[in-house]
Amino acid sequence: MFFGIGFAVGEGLYSLFGYAPETGDAPGWVVVVVSAVTVLVVLVPCVAAVYFGRRAMTAGNRRGLWPVVIGAVAGFGLIALTVISEVGDALRR
Numbered sequence: 001m002f003f004g005i006g007f008a009v010g011e012g013l014y015s016l017f018g019y020a021p022e023t024g025d026a027p028g029w030v031v032v033v034v035s036a037v038t039v040l041v042v043l044v045p046c047v048a049a050v051y052f053g054r055r056a057m058t059a060g061n062r063r064g065l066w067p068v069v070i071g072a073v074a075g076f077g078l079i080a081l082t083v084i085s086e087v088g089d090a091l092r093r
Contacts, residue, residue: 006042010034024089031086039082046075 011021013034019026026034049071056064 002042002045006038009041010038013037024093028090031089035082035086039079042078043075046071046078050075 014021014026014030017026017030017034019030021034049067053064053067053069053071057068
């Protein structure tokens with residue numbers, strides 16, 4: 001769900017700045033702002049999973065490990081894919 005919301009926020013920000021994301025003609029600062037906001041929106045459930053999983057583990061419930069692992073892997077994966085994608089696009093220009 002947050003992926004869809006993040007996608008909508010990113011598309012909306014691109015059009016708010018007057019650019020179309022599919023053309024690739026946006027300046028670097030627009031790409032950085034839009035990517036940062038989109039990543040922050042999508043990271044909300046990842047951070048929540050890590051937070052509440054750690055809280056459960058602190059309370060003695062070992063089942064909290066799975067949300068921590070899944071949230072951390074998904075969050076770091078999203079950040080890595082976003083950075084690699086945007087750096088690749090910047091190098092292609």
